[in-house]
Amino acid sequence: MSSSAxxxxxxxxxxxxxxxxxxxxxxxxEPLPGDATADVVIVGGxxxxxxxxxxxxxxxxxxxxxxxxxxxxxYGASGRNGGWLYNGIAGRDRYARLHGHEAAARLQRAMNDxxxxxxxxxxxxxxxxDIHQGGVLEVAYTPAQLxxxxxxxxxxxxYGEKDRxxxxxxxxxxxxxxxxxxxxxxxxxxxxxxxxxxxxxxxAAVEALGVTVHEQTPVTEIRPRHAVTPYGTVRxxxxxxxxxxxxxxxxxxxxxxxxxxxxxxxxxxxTAEQWDTIGWAGRETLGxxxxxxxxxxxxxxxxxxxxxxxxxxxxxxxTDNDGRTQAATVEALYEILIRxxxxxxxxxVDHAWSGxxxxxxxxxxxxxxxxxxxxxxxxxxxxxxxxxxxxAARTLxxxxxxxxxxxxxxxxxxxxxxxxxxxxxxxEPLRWIGVHGMYATYRTADRRELTTHSVQSSRxxxxxxxxxxxx
Numbered sequence: 001m002s003s004s005a006x007x008x009x010x011x012x013x014x015x016x017x018x019x020x021x022x023x024x025x026x027x028x029x030e031p032l033p034g035d036a037t038a039d040v041v042i043v044g045g046x047x048x049x050x051x052x053x054x055x056x057x058x059x060x061x062x063x064x065x066x067x068x069x070x071x072x073x074x075y076g077a078s079g080r081n082g083g084w085l086y087n088g089i090a091g092r093d094r095y096a097r098l099h100g101h102e103a104a105a106r107l108q109r110a111m112n113d114x115x116x117x118x119x120x121x122x123x124x125x126x127x128x129x130d131i132h133q134g135g136v137l138e139v140a141y142t143p144a145q146l147x148x149x150x151x152x153x154x155x156x157x158x159y160g161e162k163d164r165x166x167x168x169x170x171x172x173x174x175x176x177x178x179x180x181x182x183x184x185x186x187x188x189x190x191x192x193x194x195x196x197x198x199x200x201x202x203x204a205a206v207e208a209l210g211v212t213v214h215e216q217t218p219v220t221e222i223r224p225r226h227a228v229t230p231y232g233t234v235r236x237x238x239x240x241x242x243x244x245x246x247x248x249x250x251x252x253x254x255x256x257x258x259x260x261x262x263x264x265x266x267x268x269x270x271t272a273e274q275w276d277t278i279g280w281a282g283r284e285t286l287g288x289x290x291x292x293x294x295x296x297x298x299x300x301x302x303x304x305x306x307x308x309x310x311x312x313x314x315x316x317x318x319t320d321n322d323g324r325t326q327a328a329t330v331e332a333l334y335e336i337l338i339r340x341x342x343x344x345x346x347x348x349v350d351h352a353w354s355g356x357x358x359x360x361x362x363x364x365x366x367x368x369x370x371x372x373x374x375x376x377x378x379x380x381x382x383x384x385x386x387x388x389x390x391x392a393a394r395t396l397x398x399x400x401x402x403x404x405x406x407x408x409x410x411x412x413x414x415x416x417x418x419x420x421x422x423x424x425x426x427x428e429p430l431r432w433i434g435v436h437g438m439y440a441t442y443r444t445a446d447r448r449e450l451t452t453h454s455v456q457s458s459r460x461x462x463x464x465x466x467x468x469x470x471x
Contacts, residue, residue, distance in 0.1 A: 091364025
């Protein structure tokens, strides 16, 4: 039997995620009992919806706020992600082209501050989410990756991130010993956390403030001043859509944001001897500069949780069945793990799962409030939602307060992602063909760069970027 076969033979697949297996499922909250009214109704009980409820209720305790969640809080990406609380934001370069460099730099500074904001509120609300601020380390292990890494590092400095550091092979190995790593870039604006502990703690904090949370209540349609469910309709002057990768399930939203799949595995806890071969004492979140990139963390109980793209997209914008992922994807993620850390060959993988993230057609995260209808939304985070959801929620709070006359414009309402308009995705089968073709091209580009050792990034990847509309 091969080492991978023995390592993957007893993997728990699905069950939402390892994070729920580790921390347990929450006690179910009651569904909507019938028609109701509120001042603000929030659709979606993930990070965006819960943070929005939290900040709105804190700012205006008299508001009647109702959160409607189709399964339970954190069922979607908020309970399945890689636990990267970091300062990346989707669409920054496009916003620089549209609104100028300084506007995009203001957005980046807001994201830098958001990492500390989440850490601060978690401590203030006594939410123990295994947060460790070790920063973010992104490594290169081919000449082409190193060239991209240096370009990326310089690009981040140009947006004002003066505390970012560039490392060579030796300094990289002093942090994490990734096989063949030739360089890395590190930013302090990042932290590792346990996604489910954060979302469960946040849901409890929101309820303690007096927000009404109804679970097991799928919203089938959103229209001005109405959130429609099978159990009744909630009427409110403001209806805020915070559904990220599940947006396509709503009436009329099939092509709004594409539900992109991302998959993860967790190892068994590693021994002290195994950690000695790897390093990683700083518990940085870890990524790479591949086109089909990976992301990983060292968990509080000394596992490695590692993710990347498996089957990138399901036809017709369908979402997965409680996190189950294909065996080939589990195998591919295990191969990445061993590619990074050959000394772990044969290590047991305990859990595998998938989740969906929201991808707009132009790959730009947005926050919007339509003042004529009271409809608002935030999302399209393209995998960077753990921190971005917090900034989006504070921005939604300010937009609602401004529109209702409770407050004026703020620095957040002036950020360039506010009220950004995005065209819809192409109809099927074009979007299925396009997304699968794009990721097949990225993987081919990564393989070529590994074998050719060229300093130049593969032209295939640049072509895929243009077709996808990512740049």
